[in-house]
Amino acid sequence: VATHMDLTVELLGAAGIKRYEVSNFCRVEHESKHNSAYWNHSDYLGLGPSAHTFRWNDDGQSAVRWNNKPSLKTYMQHPPDGHPEGMETLDLETLAGERLLTGLRTIEGVPLMELSGRYRYELNHRQTEWLQGLKRDGFVHDLPDAVRLTNSGLKLTDQITLKLITL
Numbered sequence: 001v002a003t004h005m006d007l008t009v010e011l012l013g014a015a016g017i018k019r020y021e022v023s024n025f026c027r028v029e030h031e032s033k034h035n036s037a038y039w040n041h042s043d044y045l046g047l048g049p050s051a052h053t054f055r056w057n058d059d060g061q062s063a064v065r066w067n068n069k070p071s072l073k074t075y076m077q078h079p080p081d082g083h084p085e086g087m088e089t090l091d092l093e094t095l096a097g098e099r100l101l102t103g104l105r106t107i108e109g110v111p112l113m114e115l116s117g118r119y120r121y122e123l124n125h126r127q128t129e130w131l132q133g134l135k136r137d138g139f140v141h142d143l144p145d146a147v148r149l150t151n152s153g154l155k156l157t158d159q160i161t162l163k164l165i166t167l
Contacts (some may be wrong), residue, residue, distance in 0.1 A: 002155050009060040009151060020158050022105045041095065041103040049075040053084070060118075063090045096121035099167045100147070104161050107150025109141070123147075134160065 009019055015024045024035065037044040038054075041063075046053040050070040056063045066084035069075045089096070096119035103110035115121045123131070131147060134140040138151035139160065153160060 003156060006151070018107075019108050019154075022154050037105050041099055041102070061092060063095060064088065065090060080127055092119050092121070100165055101161050104147065104164075105151055105154075105157055107148070109143075109146045111146045113145065125166065127164055130163065130167055 002113065008025075012019070012025050017027055019025050020031050021035070021039065024032065026032070033046070036042070041054075041056075043055045046068060049068055051073045052065060052067045054063060054065045055101060064087060066081055066087040069078065069085060099119060100110055100113065112123070115123070131140055135142050139150055141148045141150055141155065147164075149157060149160065150162065
């Protein structure tokens, strides 16, 4: 699978189609705005059955996420009425973990200034040490201002992210 992904990245890159997320490619500046809203923690509105909505609260200290009814029949018979299903309030700690989870899937990674500024989250000593090892092994770019996975690291995104957020 890893060899096939390397070949995909190489062939699409030669055709002018760049990788911008673990499994998404596009021509330059044609990234999916829809998916990018998820990865960057921007507000988004979900329309239709099972769709999810995400919105930062005015205080910037928390956000809410909810989903619509999953059944098309139920959704059509009882359209959203201002009482969303599955509503959850997300605190900054949870949001920081999510931002790492989604942001490390992208080529840009996660800026450390964003983590500290928006989420009030600082990498701890264990995380920093572990990331240094991943840099030496070629899985993380050597950047002073962001955590960003290399092509080798992107092959292990889920494993790397899970370990990072549990250290």
